[in-house]
Amino acid sequence: MVKITLVAGARPNFMKIAPIIHSLQRHITKGAKLNFRLVHTGQHYDKKMSGDFFDQLNIPEPDANLGAGGGSQAEQTAAVMIAFEKELLANKPDLVIVVGDVTSTLACSITAKKLCIDVAHVEGGIRSGDLTMPEEINRMVTDSISDHFFTTSEIANQNLLNSGVAQERIHYVGNTMIDTLLANRSKFTKPEGELFDALEAKKYFVLTMHRPANVDQEGQLKAMIDAIIEGSQNMPIFFPVHPRTAKSLENLGITYSNLHMVDPLGYLEFNYLVENAFAVITDSGGITEEASVMNVPCLTLRDNTERAETIHLGTNELVGTNPQNLAPFMGKLMKGKWKSYQGIPLWDGKTAERIVGKILEIYG
Known part of the structure; x- marks a missing residue:
């Protein structure tokens, strides 16, 4: 045994x-x-x-x-x-x-x-x-x-x-994360609530941020969100807020009409949002893997990644942590010139x- x-x-x-x-x-x-x-x-x-x-x-x-x-x-x-x-x-x-x-x-x-x-x-x-x-x-x-x-x-x-x-x-x-994704893809569920009822597929962004380099300094967090808003062309942005980030956002009092800050979502609800999103902006490693396999454009707010295969064969690009870097990536995205998923072995x-x-x- x-x-x-x-x-x-x-x-x-x-x-x-x-x-x-x-x-x-x-x-x-x-x-x-x-x-x-x-x-x-x-x-x-x-x-x-x-x-x-x-x-x-x-x-x-x-x-x-x-x-x-x-x-x-x-x-x-x-x-x-x-x-x-x-x-x-x-x-x-x-x-x-x-x-x-x-x-x-x-x-x-x-x-x-x-x-x-x-x-x-x-x-x-x-x-x-x-x-x-x-x-x-x-x-x-x-x-x-x-x-x-x-x-x-x-x-x-x-x-x-x-x-x-x-x-x-x-x-x-x-x-194994992709095992889970593929096994549950047919069960993805639209999040409940009036905010999500009017969702139009491929006409909104999903945003996640939790890493210290992006959220611990309020000036950096505000500058990054401002840059995202500027590049989004008023497309809705759904931002499930990590507990770490919620504290900083409270202090900043950030409000934009197209920025929707929501509570953390369950697995099936969050991946429903990702699968149907126009693009994902994140500083998470795992989300870059899931977005790539679902062929959703992914912009990573980090200066490095431990998942280089999502860049070589996936839909991920490293934007960096400088908010000024975001504009050309957003411009490319809005012109429909983003790369597609090539398939990652195994x-x-x-x-x-x-x-x-x-x-x-x-x-x-």
Whole structure:
């Protein structure tokens, strides 16, 4: 019997673990000698930021919730490590699977390795090269101690090889977030409310911003939103506001007739908006992947990206964090001269099956 502990911490993790859970369940039903526990660290504890995702993506209730939400990065890391150590001592697995690059990914991989438990990193090997991003540190540390790497691209494979990881520990499988996207695309749901009733497909923008470089300095945030408004030609902009951003927006008192600030949306509602949008403007990594596969133009408000394949083969372009950079990209977009999705290898909806197959091959 192969015992697996699967870790989810923050909102992006839930889309990445859902297909792995479903694949494990299918294999168990067919008699595979597998057993898994789902551990939610509680890093994201707002209902809209976590609970809805479990419901919509048909993820079972976690076997354990570590309740480690809130506090600074260091406080969260410490809280997750203390609680996860107790979890592992009480229910020792053969393998801990961590996904993505959030605080919980780092904390749980360290805790598992100190207890001499194997760690597999789903989405291993991606790099932005930007050490001002907490996520980059999380990726580097997790990858430095993991035993197996389930990768999304050839670029990630090469990053791992360059850092000295042996070829046999790198498993190129694709992207579980895209498994989730493709499995749920037919279920995307228009958000409820009068604001969304008049939606016209391909005649509005979706905007998301949460990174410190864009939202922590109010002057920068205002300048970026002003630039977006100026380039939008009065097209509606729907802006689901991350809790981090809401505080800054309150202080600034920003109001534009075509800027609609809304609460965070569930997975099915948010991706309905993205799929039907004229374009997406974001500083998120995961959204660039989803927008690319749905062939929706994507403008990324960052100076770098760990998902270079979305630029080479997808619909994504790096705008940067200087608001003055935005105008030429918006101009190109408005003229209908944006690139189309070229197809990214193995982003085909079968990644989780490849992951579970490889686990059975290694540990079965």
